[in-house]
Amino acid sequence: MFRVLHGWCAGISALCALVGLAVLLGGWVLGVEALTALKRSTATCFALAGAALWVLGERPASPRVRVLADGAAAVVAVVAATALAGSLTGMDPAGRMAALTSVCFLMLALALLSVDRDAIFPTGQRLAVASAFVALLGVATWLYGVAAAPSGGPGPSDMAPLTGLLLAALSAAVTTIRPGRGATAILVQDTAGGMAARWVLPGTILGSLLIGGIVLAGERAGFYGRELGVALTTVASLSLFSTLVWLIAVRLHRTDARRLAVELELRRINAELEARVEARTRALTESEAKYRRLIDESPDGIMIHREGVIRFINPAGVRMFGYTSAAHGMGQPLLSFIAPDHRALVAERVAARMRGEPVPDLVEIEV
Numbered sequence: 001m002f003r004v005l006h007g008w009c010a011g012i013s014a015l016c017a018l019v020g021l022a023v024l025l026g027g028w029v030l031g032v033e034a035l036t037a038l039k040r041s042t043a044t045c046f047a048l049a050g051a052a053l054w055v056l057g058e059r060p061a062s063p064r065v066r067v068l069a070d071g072a073a074a075v076v077a078v079v080a081a082t083a084l085a086g087s088l089t090g091m092d093p094a095g096r097m098a099a100l101t102s103v104c105f106l107m108l109a110l111a112l113l114s115v116d117r118d119a120i121f122p123t124g125q126r127l128a129v130a131s132a133f134v135a136l137l138g139v140a141t142w143l144y145g146v147a148a149a150p151s152g153g154p155g156p157s158d159m160a161p162l163t164g165l166l167l168a169a170l171s172a173a174v175t176t177i178r179p180g181r182g183a184t185a186i187l188v189q190d191t192a193g194g195m196a197a198r199w200v201l202p203g204t205i206l207g208s209l210l211i212g213g214i215v216l217a218g219e220r221a222g223f224y225g226r227e228l229g230v231a232l233t234t235v236a237s238l239s240l241f242s243t244l245v246w247l248i249a250v251r252l253h254r255t256d257a258r259r260l261a262v263e264l265e266l267r268r269i270n271a272e273l274e275a276r277v278e279a280r281t282r283a284l285t286e287s288e289a290k291y292r293r294l295i296d297e298s299p300d301g302i303m304i305h306r307e308g309v310i311r312f313i314n315p316a317g318v319r320m321f322g323y324t325s326a327a328h329g330m331g332q333p334l335l336s337f338i339a340p341d342h343r344a345l346v347a348e349r350v351a352a353r354m355r356g357e358p359v360p361d362l363v364e365i366e367v
Contacts, residue, residue, distance in 0.1 A: 012050075012053070012169045012170055012172070012173035013050045013051070013053035013054040013057065013170075013173060014050065014054060015050070015166070015169070016046045016047070016049060016050030016053070016166055016169075016170050017046070017047050017050030017051050017054060018050075019043070019046055019047075019050075019162075019166060020042075020043040020044065020045070020046030020047025020048070020050060021043075021047050023040075023042075023043035023046075039097050041079050041083055041097045042097045042101055042105075042160075042163055044075075044079060045076045045079055045080060045097070045105045046166060046170075048072040048073070048075055048076050049072070049073070049076050049105065049108055049109070049112065049170060050170070051069075051072055052068075052069040052070075052072040052073050052076075052112050053112065053170070053173060053174060053177065055068060055069050056069050056112065056115050056116075056177060057177065066116075069112065069115075070112075070113060072112075073109045073110075073112035073113050074109070074113070076105055076106075076108070076109040076112075077105075077106055077109035077110065077113075079105070080097070080101075080102040080103070080104075080105035080106040080109060081102070081106055083097045083099075083101075083102040084099060084102040084103060084106065087099040087102065097163075098138075098159045098160075098163075100134055100135075100137070100138055100159050101138075101159050101160075101163055101167065103131075103134060104131040104134050104135050104167045104171065105167075107127040107128065107130055107131040107134075107171075108127070108128060108131050108167075108170060108171060108174055110123075110124060110127050111124035111125065111127045111128040111131070111174045111175075112124070112174060114127075115174075115177060115178065116178070121178075121181065124174075125175055128171050128172075128174040128175040129171070129175055131167065131171040131174075132167075132168050132171035132172055132175065134167075135159075135163075135164050135165075135167035135168040135171055136164070136168050136205070136209075138159030138161075138163070138164035138167070139161065139164040139165060139168060139209075140209060140212065141159070142159075142160075142161040142164060143209065143213055144212065144213060144216050192252050192255065195248070195251060195252075195255075196248050196252075199244060199247065199248055199251075200244055200248070203240070203244050204240070204241070204244070207240040207244075208237065208240070211233060211236040211237055211240065212233065214236075215229050215232050215233045215236065216229070218232075295314050296314055296315060298314060298316055299316055300316055301313075301314065301316045301317035301319075301320035301321070302314040302316065302317055303317050303329075303334075303337075305334045308333055308334045308335065308350065309331060309332070309333060309334065310329055310330055310331065310332050310333075310334060310337075311330065312326070312330075313326045313329045313330065314326075317329075321337070321367075334346070334350070335347065337367050338365060338366075338367055339365070339366035339367060341366065342365040342366050342367075345363070345365065346365060349363065
């Protein structure tokens with residue numbers, strides 16, 4: 001999922017930058033009328049915002065790259081704010097972008113400036129999401145053939161279709177530029193919430209646009225009036241949401257059923273392992289008791305050493321060396337019990353056994 005979102009951001013940033021440059025160079029510089037669908041200010045903002053998104057896609061961005069990205073975002077903010085001020089004051093300079101377009105670019109510029117700045121990053125993501133929905137409003141007005149505002153002022157229909165589509169895609173890319181952080185954290189999670197978000201968001205957006213277009217087309221064709229159209233839109237929307245909820249519920253039910261089956265199997269395996277461990281522990285305890293009794297009751301003196309230091313002496317060994325307690329011999333060097341003439345032989349046997357070499361089973365020494 002992370003790789004998909006990174007690829008999406010890179011593709012959208014490149015597309016916006018190329019479209020903006022194509023309009024600026026081909027349409028306004030070379031005079032190709034087919035490429036003048038976007039205004040100069042809009043094309044400039046697309047080129048700069050796409051470039052900023054592209055360089056910020058590589059994380060972490062170097063300080064020099066970060067300065068360039070911030071500079072491009074700042075220019076976008078200035079151009080958008082200037083255009084918005086012109087719209088609000090009634091000025092109409094050549095190449096001025098639509099009011100909703102300038103609002104979207106202003107929010108996107110602030111969102112780009114917030115990337116990798118933890119204090120304002122969540123706010124930037126929210127601005128990018130708001131920009132996406134404003135752009136969708138412009139796309140919807142174009143799809144539904146909404147006329148210009150009766151007062152002659154700025155309205156959603158002023159946004160060009162291509163501008164709305166590119167702005168919606170660019171806003172989504174800015175929102176997901178850091179997958180796993182902020183508002184997009186749940187989208188990349190392999191959880192029930194992540195699965196529900198990945199199903200509901202696309203289905204709701206695309207389904208709502210489709211329902212509105214179909215109902216409006218039927219109303220304009222004279223099949224029914226406005227009241228019935230509203231009723232059809234309501235019922236169709238309820239049907240869409242109910243279907244999405246049902247599909248998600250089925251997926252969640254199957255996921256939970258598999259999880260419960262796995263949990264039951266793990267409990268069964270764990271119970272078997274616990275029974276085996278308990279049986280093995282009981283067998284080891286019994287074996288250790290038998291071994292201890294065999295050592296303690298042996299008529300032969302038995303000494304156990306580790307790295308040449310006595311760690312255990314059985315009762316027969318205690319009596320053999322004249323001790324009253326095994327504690328008297330514990331911690332003593334092994335060779336201190338061996339006669340001087342035999343110490344070299346014992347030391348060599350110990351070293352050979354530690355190396356894993358064969359040694360005689362029996363040897364006579366003086367202690």
